[in-house]
Amino acid sequence: MAVRGEPTASQGEPSAARGEHTHSEPSAPRLTTPAYVPAPAFPSEASGSPAPRTVRRHSVRxxxxxxxxxxxxxxxxxxxEVYSAPVLAERFGVSATPVREAMQQLAVEGAVEVVPNRGFRVTERTPRELAELAEVRALIEVPVMLRLARTVPAARWVELRPLAEATATAAARGDRAHYAETDRAFHRAVLSLAGNEQLLVVADDLHRRSQWPLVSGPVTRHGDLVADAAEHTALLDALIAQDVTVVQSLVREHFTGSAD
Structure with a gap:
């Protein structure tokens, strides 16, 4: 189904729009919006084709x-792998323009790279890159969390309990995509108590990059997700108790012992 207000790939642009060749490209993945995003404007394999709605272009993107x-x-x-905007656009039922714009944003974030006349290649990452990201995150977040552990009252930490529980729920379901979102939400909420907006921007970018899959291996295992989510709850308990020693141990283990 096409989103109203957006021409389909066949109506708005040819499949090889803007010089993007598609004949050698792998089949487009079965992409759907995650269940926790309200009212998706493009079709889901599970739910079928929803009724047409009017959605502004920036919302579609x-x-x-x-x-x-x-x-x-x-x-x-x-x-x-290389993916072209027209092929992905056909899967979503929209024109290639918002898909190309979304891919350009991913290129800015480092998730993909532009391949002239072909499309976008998903970045290949190594275990070393993942370890480096974890090290940088620890250098930034650990000192902040230790300072917050000494200064933030217990009642503020209690307010974050639902966010920790949300990560545990996503982990128990094995929903990696939802876990990634709730995990970042938890960390943002903790760091926001420092009152530094630039810290949130930098930390969230590093966190997002650390969640991309490795080139040589599968995505994070279910058991790892459950263990990482349990660390969120344990960390909150230590913060509420203002046990700085336990907080320091937990946050360092959280960064060095997982990709999250």
């Missing part, structure tokens, strides 16, 4: 960007 990020975290967009 944002929904496609979310869907592409979900597919990236879940491994549906394969590292090293």
């Amino acid at each position: 944002g929904q496609i960007l979310q869907a592409l990020r979900t597919a990236l975290v879940g491994g549906e967009l394969v590292p090293g």
Whole structure:
């Protein structure tokens, strides 16, 4: 189904629009919007074709960007493979323009790279890159969390309990995409108590990059997700108790012992 207000790939642009060749490209992944995104404007394999709705272009682009990020975290967009905007646009039932714009945003974030006249290649990452990201995140977040552990009253930490529980729920379901979102939401909420907006921007960018799949291996295992989510709850308990020693141990283990 096409989103109203957006021409389909067949109506608005030819499949090889703007010089993007598609004959050698792998089949487009079965991309759908995650269940926790309200009222998706493009079709889902599970739910069928929803009734047409009027959606402004920037909203379409944002929904496609979310869907592409979900597919990236879940491994549906394969590292090293090249995908063209027209082929993905056909899958979503929209023109290639908002898909191309969403892919350009992913290129800015480092998730994909532009391949002239072909499309976008998903970035191939190595275990070393993942370890480097974890190290940088620890250098930034650990000192902040330790300072907050000494200064933030217990009542503020209690307010974050639902966010920790949300990560545990997503982990128990094995929903990696939803876990990625709730995990970042939890960390943002913790760091927001420092009152530094630039810290949130930098930390969230590093966090998002750390969630991309490795080129050589599968996405994070179910058991790892459950263990990481349990660390969120344990960390909150230590913060409420203002046990700085336990907080320091937990946050360091959280960064060095997982990709999250």
